[in-house]
Amino acid sequence: MKEENCEILENVLLSENTYRMTLRQQEENFPRPGMFFALSLPSFFLRRPFSLMDHHDSFFTFVYKVVGKGTKAMSEMRAGTSLNALLGLGNGYDLSKSGDHPLLIGGGSGIGVMVDLARFLLKEGKHPLVAVGFNRKVEIYAEEELRKMSLSYRLFTVDGSAGEKGFPTLALSSPHDYVYACGPFPLLKAIALTDPVPGQFSLERRMGCGYGCCMGCTIETKHGPRRVCKDGPVFEKEDLLW
Amino acid sequence: MVNTKISLCGQILDNPIIAAAGTFHYGYEMASLYDINMLGSFSCKGTTLEPRFGNPSPRIAEAKDGVIISIGLENPGVDAVISTEFPRLQKVYHKKIFANCCGFSPEEFAEVAYRMDQADVVGFLEINISCPNVKGASRFSCDPALAKEVTRLVKARCHKPVFVKLSPNVTDIVSIALACEEGGADGISLINCIHAMRIDLKSRKPVLALKKGGLSGPAIFPIALRMVYDVSHAVHVPVIGIGGIETPEDVLEMMMAGASAVEVGAMNLVDPYIGKKLVLGLPEAMERYGISDLSSIIGVA
Numbered sequence: 001m002k003e004e005n006c007e008i009l010e011n012v013l014l015s016e017n018t019y020r021m022t023l024r025q026q027e028e029n030f031p032r033p034g035m036f037f038a039l040s041l042p043s044f045f046l047r048r049p050f051s052l053m054d055h056h057d058s059f060f061t062f063v064y065k066v067v068g069k070g071t072k073a074m075s076e077m078r079a080g081t082s083l084n085a086l087l088g089l090g091n092g093y094d095l096s097k098s099g100d101h102p103l104l105i106g107g108g109s110g111i112g113v114m115v116d117l118a119r120f121l122l123k124e125g126k127h128p129l130v131a132v133g134f135n136r137k138v139e140i141y142a143e144e145e146l147r148k149m150s151l152s153y154r155l156f157t158v159d160g161s162a163g164e165k166g167f168p169t170l171a172l173s174s175p176h177d178y179v180y181a182c183g184p185f186p187l188l189k190a191i192a193l194t195d196p197v198p199g200q201f202s203l204e205r206r207m208g209c210g211y212g213c214c215m216g217c218t219i220e221t222k223h224g225p226r227r228v229c230k231d232g233p234v235f236e237k238e239d240l241l242w
Numbered sequence: 243m244v245n246t247k248i249s250l251c252g253q254i255l256d257n258p259i260i261a262a263a264g265t266f267h268y269g270y271e272m273a274s275l276y277d278i279n280m281l282g283s284f285s286c287k288g289t290t291l292e293p294r295f296g297n298p299s300p301r302i303a304e305a306k307d308g309v310i311i312s313i314g315l316e317n318p319g320v321d322a323v324i325s326t327e328f329p330r331l332q333k334v335y336h337k338k339i340f341a342n343c344c345g346f347s348p349e350e351f352a353e354v355a356y357r358m359d360q361a362d363v364v365g366f367l368e369i370n371i372s373c374p375n376v377k378g379a380s381r382f383s384c385d386p387a388l389a390k391e392v393t394r395l396v397k398a399r400c401h402k403p404v405f406v407k408l409s410p411n412v413t414d415i416v417s418i419a420l421a422c423e424e425g426g427a428d429g430i431s432l433i434n435c436i437h438a439m440r441i442d443l444k445s446r447k448p449v450l451a452l453k454k455g456g457l458s459g460p461a462i463f464p465i466a467l468r469m470v471y472d473v474s475h476a477v478h479v480p481v482i483g484i485g486g487i488e489t490p491e492d493v494l495e496m497m498m499a500g501a502s503a504v505e506v507g508a509m510n511l512v513d514p515y516i517g518k519k520l521v522l523g524l525p526e527a528m529e530r531y532g533i534s535d536l537s538s539i540i541g542v543a
């Protein structure tokens with residue numbers, strides 16, 4: 001973990017209520033995909049946690065949805081503004097456990113992480129299938145990034161206004177030997193309860209500190225209580241209770 | 243050179259900055275951020291006899307300049323704390339801590355405190371009769387007779403100095419403080435979180451799973467200050483001032499109100515380095531206000 005003042009390099013509208021922000025960092029703070037950071041916003045007490053879609057030595061990019069006051073304030077920020085951030089939080093995905101044909105399922109704001117993860121898996125010589133799900137066509141983002149990569153890609157919308165109609169869990173019928181997922185609780189639960197293949201899920205919880213001191217984010221697991229921010233946010237699918 | 247040392251029940255602390263219970267866990271993980279030995283001390287996570295998972299989620303709600311929490315005393319139980327957490331802590335920390343002890347009966351408080359009393363790393367016992375987020379745990383902080391009874395039982399079984407931690411959610415905090423002093427308390431810590439809640443406009447339901455929680459953070463500083471002032475003028479034992487401390491100036495103000503030392507809680511959540519910043523910033527703030535010996539300002543207001 002490192003505290004840094006990060007300059008906003010870019011903050012653009014991607015699709016309905018969804019923005020992409022790029023922040024400067026002094027050095028790489030995210031050795032594994034699935035790690036996150038926590039942004040301090042002027043006049044809000046708690047930091048906001050987000051995970052990355054892309055990162056390089058000197059900058060990182062994430063996609064955020066406007067859901068409340070903090071993200072609304074973020075959407076109005078201009079390039080050049082600096083925000084204090086805690087970087088390099090959480091454990092991140094373990095790539096070594098993946099088979100050669102991992103299935104990556106992302107829903108809503110969990111799709112950015114899957115883009116980052118897919119990039120890492122490709123570097124490891126794996127053949128990922130990425131399935132992403134949105135409610136409606138106007139919400140779609142990250143298409144370009146995913147289509148540019150040499151991987152199999154399936155797009156779902158709940159109302160059928162783009163791609164295949166339905167939830168990305170439909171992709172579970174495609175052959176795969178490992179599953180990575182990030183998204184709303186019902187999506188993760190559906191995967192856990194129907195897919196026998198091992199995998200890892202990234203969870204979201206309201207956080208107090210984001211680095212392990214307050215017990216605000218604890219979940220019960222098969223091995224006892226675990227902090228989503230410090231012991232997670234990535235957990236082995238088998239260890240979670242539903 | 244200013245003198246930041248203070249004396250608490252005969253023990254000397256390098257400075258009055260103590261990290262507050264529940265915001266510093268068992269300390270050792272914080273040691274990777276900065277040398278936690280620079281703190282005056284810290285108070286460990288509230289510990290009960292048996293392990294506790296705590297309350298359902300969400301346990302966190304935001305407020306203006308503060309946070310409302312409903313953790314519910316998640317901890318691995320006193321024996322695991324002593325056998326597992328303390329040895330990890332002692333690898334990185336060579337000072338004494340406050341053992342924050344909780345219970346559901348006077349006897350349980352005394353049992354937890356008794357076991358903590360034997361641990362090397364424990365310098366002080368902090369009896370948390372005031373957790374607002376656990377059913378049945380807060381009645382000890384509202385009734386002077388019960389508060390006194392808990393204090394008396396703990397004192398009877400322990401050798402180390404006993405601080406009783408009070409709740410602000412009472413009509414007359416001074417009467418509770420006096421009852422604890424009569425029960426033999428060596429000091430009083432105050433305040434714990436203030437009852438509070440938030441409602442989510444979209445779902446039309448409370449944000450917290452258990453609906454209500456406790457407010458802490460800079461928002462509560464003036465309330466805590468007033469209570470520290472009232473209590474320290476009524477009791478003869480040292481008082482630790484807790485609530486909303488964020489800057490070295492807040493530390494000075496709390497001490498002028500009557501606190502011999504302070505605890506810093508919610509600010510640890512948003513600034514992991516707050517303890518270090520306060521310790522390093524204190525001498526300069528003292529110089530700015532012409533204070534050469536910190537002890538000299540206790541209760542001057």
Ligand SMILES: Cc1cc2nc3c(=O)[nH]c(=O)nc-3n(C[C@H](O)[C@H](O)[C@H](O)COP(=O)(O)OP(=O)(O)OC[C@H]3O[C@@H](n4cnc5c(N)ncnc54)[C@H](O)[C@@H]3O)c2cc1C
Binds near residue numbers: 052062109203205
């Ligand atoms: C590990 C992690 C990674 C995340 N990654 C992303 C991401 O990449 N893109 C994205 O759009 N969102 C992400 N989120 C969710 C994001 O943190 C929330 O949407 C955001 O905090 C909402 O802030 P707000 O002020 O707009 O909402 P408000 O409702 O006004 O916020 C009030 C409080 O609740 C918290 N809160 C509200 N919703 C959530 C939520 N879903 N999860 C956690 N805390 C919440 C806020 O942080 C704040 O403390 C992530 C959450 C976690 C825990």
Ligand SMILES: Cc1cc2nc3c(=O)[nH]c(=O)nc-3n(C[C@H](O)[C@H](O)[C@H](O)COP(=O)(O)O)c2cc1C
Binds near residue numbers: 370
């Ligand atoms: C996340 C969190 C957990 C807490 N847990 C405990 C606890 O276990 N025992 C206790 O006595 N007080 C606990 N408290 C209360 C604090 O120690 C402190 O009394 C209170 O938050 C007011 O100080 P502050 O405004 O500096 O946070 C907790 C507070 C927070 C924010």
Ligand code: FES
Binds near residue numbers: 208211214215216228
């Ligand atoms: S948010 Fe504080 S421990 Fe996870």
